[in-house]
Amino acid sequence: MEYFGEEIGSCAGGAYFTLELRGSRARILLMDAENYQAYLDEEEYDFYGGFWESSPVTLDVPYDGFWYLVIDSYRGRIKYWLDGPFD
Template identity: 55%
Template sequence: MDVDDYQAYLDGDEYEYHGGFHDVSPVVLEIPYDSYWYLVVDGNVHRIKVSVTGIFD
């Protein structure tokens, strides 16, 4: 999510996101355009373990 959509997510307002539901690992995400991004991982009712790797500036 970009900064505006992330704030809307936190506020409980409508927001847009890139990605979706994934039930296999690893997941490779592509950033649609240059900006600051927030990665939100929601395990619903399940506890999940998350690891993030990649090329970061």
């Protein structure tokens, strides 16, 4: 499995990520720690996000927690930043 994964860490609900993509479409997943581990183990998992073909892409952090950002099915450059309330 080829992917870009980034440990975002603790984020407050209401924060949001903005991503700029340069290249092809991307599958962008925002997952809590439990679902990220399931993703790595190739088990069933839940995520916030989906496929995007253009940018910018904005993903909301749905609740307080420890988060991971995963981008797969993508060949290109990625730039992202976190906005909003922080823990």
